[in-house]
Amino acid sequence: MNKKLYFLLLALSGLIFNQAYAQNQSSFKVIPLGIKGGLDESNLSAYMIAPAKSENFICADAGTIRHGIDAAIGNHLFKGSPNDILRNNIKGYLVSHAHLDHVAGLIMNSPDDSKKNIYAIPSVIEVLRDKYFTWKAWANFANEGETPRLGKYTYVNLQENVKKDLEGTEMQVTPFLLSHGPAYESTAFLIGHENAYLLYLGDTGADEIEKKYAAGKAMGTNSSAGCKKSAESYIH
Numbered sequence: 110m111n112k113k114l115y116f117l118l119l120a121l122s123g124l125i126f127n128q129a130y131a132q133n134q135s136s137f138k139v140i141p142l143g144i145k146g147g148l149d150e151s152n153l154s155a156y157m158i159a160p161a162k163s164e165n166f167i168c169a170d171a172g173t174i175r176h177g178i179d180a181a182i183g184n185h186l187f188k189g190s191p192n193d194i195l196r197n198n199i200k201g202y203l204v205s206h207a208h209l210d211h212v213a214g215l216i217m218n219s220p221d222d223s224k225k226n227i228y229a230i231p232s233v234i235e236v237l238r239d240k241y242f243t244w245k246a247w248a249n250f251a252n253e254g255e256t257p258r259l260g261k262y263t264y265v266n267l268q269e270n271v272k273k274d275l276e277g278t279e280m281q282v283t284p285f286l287l288s289h290g291p292a293y294e295s296t297a298f299l300i301g302h303e304n305a306y307l308l309y310l311g312d313t314g315a316d317e318i319e320k321k322y323a324a325g326k327a328m329g330t331n332s333s334a335g336c337k338k339s340a341e342s343y344i345h
Contacts, residue, residue, distance in 0.1 A: 160305075171174070175195070177214075200275065225262065238264065
């Protein structure tokens, strides 16, 4: 092959690769409202996700909402009031599992929120419906569970490996099951927009522990006794 032609093709292939890489890098914008679990209630897991050129966000988990929005406004990521961002920019919630450090912000901000969907697998919706959005714990802002039902939130049951449109956004989600301790499900969300994808992982246990539990379950034994030392890891 002619050397000049070879170097031209090499340069073009590099240019195409770099353009594709840059496009992929800017396919989504992710604004963390909180990144930790457990003790710091002002910084619990919650991530606003949208296509790069959109202001229609889905919130992946919702441990901290209002404080995170305040911080994002302070860092010039949003214009407007916190209530405007909560009501108008967050179009729905993806809840990976129902531990409080992943749902506290959703629950506490529900009186000021707007009508939208909560997307989750059935076991997560069961906890939200029967434990949190009840009239003894808080108030039932959802469309299922104890009466009266205020209907602000609509539960959308997700099925593993089945794609679902995220209403009010330009994105879709495909859920995959994770384990977050003995008999406790968590979720990974594959979020798509056009030909780009972002994978959000809910909490899961260490491989060694999960394999030990799975082996014990297959043998019909209770493996939880062997996992007591790691019990705290299931909470965060």
